[in-house]
Amino acid sequence: MRISYTLTHPIPLKAEFTVGGFTVVLGRSGEGKTSLLRAIAGLLPASGEPFGDLAPSSRPIGYVPQDLCLFPHLSVWQNVGFSLPRRGREAAATEVLARLGIGNLARRRISELSGGQQQRVAIARAIARKPELLLLDEPTSALDPITRDDLVDLLKNLVRKDGVMILAVTHDRQFATEADHVAVMDGGRIVQEGKPDALLAAPRTPIVEKLLRGRGQPAAAHLPACDRI
Numbered sequence: 001m002r003i004s005y006t007l008t009h010p011i012p013l014k015a016e017f018t019v020g021g022f023t024v025v026l027g028r029s030g031e032g033k034t035s036l037l038r039a040i041a042g043l044l045p046a047s048g049e050p051f052g053d054l055a056p057s058s059r060p061i062g063y064v065p066q067d068l069c070l071f072p073h074l075s076v077w078q079n080v081g082f083s084l085p086r087r088g089r090e091a092a093a094t095e096v097l098a099r100l101g102i103g104n105l106a107r108r109r110i111s112e113l114s115g116g117q118q119q120r121v122a123i124a125r126a127i128a129r130k131p132e133l134l135l136l137d138e139p140t141s142a143l144d145p146i147t148r149d150d151l152v153d154l155l156k157n158l159v160r161k162d163g164v165m166i167l168a169v170t171h172d173r174q175f176a177t178e179a180d181h182v183a184v185m186d187g188g189r190i191v192q193e194g195k196p197d198a199l200l201a202a203p204r205t206p207i208v209e210k211l212l213r214g215r216g217q218p219a220a221a222h223l224p225a226c227d228r229i
Contacts, residue, residue, distance in 0.1 A: 001133065001165055003037045005048030013039075017183035017190045019133065021159045025169045026176040026211050027185030033169035035133045036185075037063065040167075062126030062164075066137040068118055070110045070125075077106040078126045096124045100154065116147040120154070127164060134158070136168035140175045152178045173212060184208045 004016045004097050011032040017025070027033050039046035041063045042056030051059040070079050081093030097103045110118060119139065126134055136155075139143050140148045152175070159180075168179075174183050176196065183193035186207045192199060196212070203209035 001050065003040065003048070003167070005036060005046050005052070007025075007035060007039050007044060007046035007097045009045070011035050011188060015183075015188075015190050017193045018181060019167050020166050021180035022034070022138065022166045022178075023168070023181040023183065024176045024179040025167065025183045025185055025190075026171065026173070027169070028171060028207075028211070031185045032188050033185060034066070035136050037137050040133075054055050060132040060209065062123075062129070062131035064119075064122045064126050064134070064136045064139065066139075066141060068122040070118060070122055071108045074110070076102070076108050076110070076113070076121050079110065079121055080128050082125065083129055088197075088228060093124075093128060096128050097121075100124050110150040115142050116150065119143070119151065121160075124152070127158065130162075131164060134164050134166045136166065138170055138172075139168055140170060140172045145174075148172075148175060171211075173214065176212070182210055189199070220228055 001019045003019055005117045012031040013035060015036050021038060025033055025036065035044060038044040039048065040051065041061050042051070044057050051061065070086070071082070077090055077093040077097065080096055081089040084092050094103060094106050097106055100120050100123065102117060105113065110121070113121065139151060143151060155166050159166060170176060179196060181193065182196050182199055183190045183200065186205065192204045192208050199208060200212050204214060
């Protein structure tokens with residue numbers, strides 16, 4: 001899937017890149033990564049493809065914002081089933097939760113869950129309507145390293161078993177190197193994209209090198225140990 005979006009507010013941005021499997025847009029804070037996701041989801045006025053001619057409610061997209069936006073007064077399954085048809089809603093929501101390994105949490109309240117569990121609930125809600133594209137905003141910002149690794153495994157399984165394409169935005173270098181495809185954003189544009197190991201081996205600009213390696217790090221320091229979405 002080729003993404004091409006342009007917006008002028010709240011930040012000037014023109015982004016063109018490919019989403020394939022588990023894709024990460026890596027960039028510094030303030031680059032417009034969240035605005036890009038919101039534009040793709042139809043929540044900000046923008047021109048672009050795909051889906052740019054569709055109303056937000058008609059876009060085949062699941063969106064998990066950074067703060068998750070779960071409903072604290074509803075149970076886990078009620079959160080997941082919120083936008084599903086009333087008939088069979090609980091069964092459908094419970095099935096999605098089971099696929100994500102949290103079926104046992106279906107009747108819990110959101111306040112009873114850990115941060116990692118809450119994130120899985122938010123992802124379950126986002127994929128319940130079987131979107132073509134799942135958008136994730138800074139998904140590792142509140143996760144410890146172990147929970148982050150679990151998230152990567154979950155995302156890779158969703159790509160492999162459900163066929164959903166995933167686009168996450170982040171400033172987390174390690175998370176980005178686990179992706180199938182990385183696009184580096186600088187100055188409101190994508191300055192380089194490709195497989196993580198290819199970008200690590202031959203960064204085109206100093207900012208690509210800094211974001212992927214860290215200042216002064218040797219090229220091999222952050223190479224992925226193996227392919228893992």
